[in-house]
Amino acid sequence: DSGVTQTPKHLITATGQRVTLRCSPRSGDLSVYWYQQSLDQGLQFLIQYYNGEERAKGNILERFSAQQFPDLHSELNLSSLELGDSALYFCASSVGGGQHYNEQFFGPGTRLTVL
Amino acid sequence: AQKITQTQPGMFVQEKEAVTLDCTYDTSDQSYGLFWYKQPSSGEMIFLIYQGSYDEQNATEGRYSLNFQKARKSANLVISASQLGDSAMYFCAMSPRGGGNKLTFGTGTQLKVEL
Numbered sequence: 380d381s382g383v384t385q386t387p388k389h390l391i392t393a394t395g396q397r398v399t400l401r402c403s404p405r406s407g408d409l410s411v412y413w414y415q416q417s418l419d420q421g422l423q424f425l426i427q428y429y430n431g432e433e434r435a436k437g438n439i440l441e442r443f444s445a446q447q448f449p450d451l452h453s454e455l456n457l458s459s460l461e462l463g464d465s466a467l468y469f470c471a472s473s474v475g476g477g478q479h480y481n482e483q484f485f486g487p488g489t490r491l492t493v494l
Numbered sequence: 495a496q497k498i499t500q501t502q503p504g505m506f507v508q509e510k511e512a513v514t515l516d517c518t519y520d521t522s523d524q525s526y527g528l529f530w531y532k533q534p535s536s537g538e539m540i541f542l543i544y545q546g547s548y549d550e551q552n553a554t555e556g557r558y559s560l561n562f563q564k565a566r567k568s569a570n571l572v573i574s575a576s577q578l579g580d581s582a583m584y585f586c587a588m589s590p591r592g593g594g595n596k597l598t599f600g601t602g603t604q605l606k607v608e609l
Contacts, residue, residue, distance in 0.1 A: 412596065422602075482544055
């Protein structure tokens, strides 16, 4: 158990819908990262927040947005869902925000299926 | 841009034998970090080992060691005394210095440990 929690574990929805994925980092970690794992794209970094502020952005679609709240939990919002958005979405957390290398601890993931 | 290449889609090893999983990388950064993660069939991502680009010694963590050859831009993972529980997908990843700590992943190597 990494200490990172993600809810829900599974999510099945229809095209065009909007969903919210939730992540709670390990106690004491200030950074939260979101990654998408799909068969065709592999593991891709989406976005990072550090202590409430956006720190780095990857290949995140405009239909996707994220935020980190004062209690450090984070939410990833996916809207106007398409079949290709079906994937395993991971949240990870680390102590620091990038000045030094910190291993990232991953949550169990949310498996999103878009029908 | 950073790139990770894992050329072995699948590997077989006998129990108690050692196995090397290959990873090469490409980056123009002088300072970077290299990581290995394990993903069992259950789906979670488990951090295994980290190597900094300026570390002179190869990293070791229990049965895991990282064979770091900076000039050749390779960061191979060596697993000694393989166990059945080592059967999983293994990902090599790297992160740049600064601008967050986002990970760029390779495509992974599926390792199967046999009796």
